[in-house]
Amino acid sequence: MVAAPREQPRSKAFMPRVPQAEPEETCPRCHKRLALCVCASIEPAAHKLGLLILQHPQEQDKDLGTARLLALHLKDAVFKIGLSWPSFAKALGRPVDPNRWAILYLGSAKPDTFPEGREVVVLDKNGAALPNQDRELAEINGVVVLDGSWSQAKTLWWRNAWMLRCKRVALNPKRASLYGKLRREPRAEALSTLESVGLLMSRLERREDIETSMIKSFARLLHAYHGVLRAEKAAAPTKPGRRRQTAARPREKPTPP
Ligand SMILES: [Zn+2]
Numbered sequence: 001m002v003a004a005p006r007e008q009p010r011s012k013a014f015m016p017r018v019p020q021a022e023p024e025e026t027c028p029r030c031h032k033r034l035a036l037c038v039c040a041s042i043e044p045a046a047h048k049l050g051l052l053i054l055q056h057p058q059e060q061d062k063d064l065g066t067a068r069l070l071a072l073h074l075k076d077a078v079f080k081i082g083l084s085w086p087s088f089a090k091a092l093g094r095p096v097d098p099n100r101w102a103i104l105y106l107g108s109a110k111p112d113t114f115p116e117g118r119e120v121v122v123l124d125k126n127g128a129a130l131p132n133q134d135r136e137l138a139e140i141n142g143v144v145v146l147d148g149s150w151s152q153a154k155t156l157w158w159r160n161a162w163m164l165r166c167k168r169v170a171l172n173p174k175r176a177s178l179y180g181k182l183r184r185e186p187r188a189e190a191l192s193t194l195e196s197v198g199l200l201m202s203r204l205e206r207r208e209d210i211e212t213s214m215i216k217s218f219a220r221l222l223h224a225y226h227g228v229l230r231a232e233k234a235a236a237p238t239k240p241g242r243r244r245q246t247a248a249r250p251r252e253k254p255t256p257p
Pocket of ligand 1: 029037
């Protein structure tokens with residue numbers, strides 16, 4: 001079972017104190033420090049599949065997080081930061097039929113029930129693949145993604161009961177995340193938020209062009225990130241950089257629901 005979520009967001013007074021680095025200028029569009037900004041060439045694409053990105057307020061991965069980049073790729077993506085919303089319509093900002101939306105599911109799925117070759121699978125409440133995948137997928141008008149560490153995403157899931165009314169989709173990607181060893185995700189196939197939605201766009205709306213453009217952005221971000229790591233290492237060869245430790249921290253283990 002998952003531990004009861006905190007009643008209140010953790011107060012800043014209890015946050016561990018870390019030495020503050022010099023404040024760096026950040027990009028007003030993607031909110032990344034300028035050395036990691038890859039957003040200049042991103043053109044928001046028109047699309048039919050709805051997207052609601054809900055980010056936990058304490059998501060701290062400013063260097064490698066991809067939710068804002070993702071939102072920049074799609075004209076009609078809705079990006080919200082918070083812990084709970086009273087209804088799906090309030091979160092999305094317009095009326096919505098939850099039965100026609102899917103949430104990217106975090107709980108334990110049963111991969112042995114997944115149909116061969118499918119990278120997006122609609123699940124029942126027990127995490128098993130539903131029988132008529134084509135029909136289930138065709139009914140999906142939009143997708144909700146939860147952005148944060150595993151435990152933060154779990155908190156969002158448990159605090160927003162309306163999510164239970166959505167369909168649940170799991171990803172079974174054929175290729176591993178470009179993150180490689182930068183993040184130790186609980187599952188080897190775990191993709192970044194950007195890669196996950198790229199896969200959904202490509203499989204649910206047949207927009208391989210959007211997926212390609214998202215993956216290019218992600219590769220550019222990782223390239224810039226490796227450049228920053230090298231520069232920090234060169235500047236302080238005897239001390240491991242604080243950012244490096246922060247960015248490469250192990251992600252939290254998932255807890256089965
Ligand atoms: Zn930027």
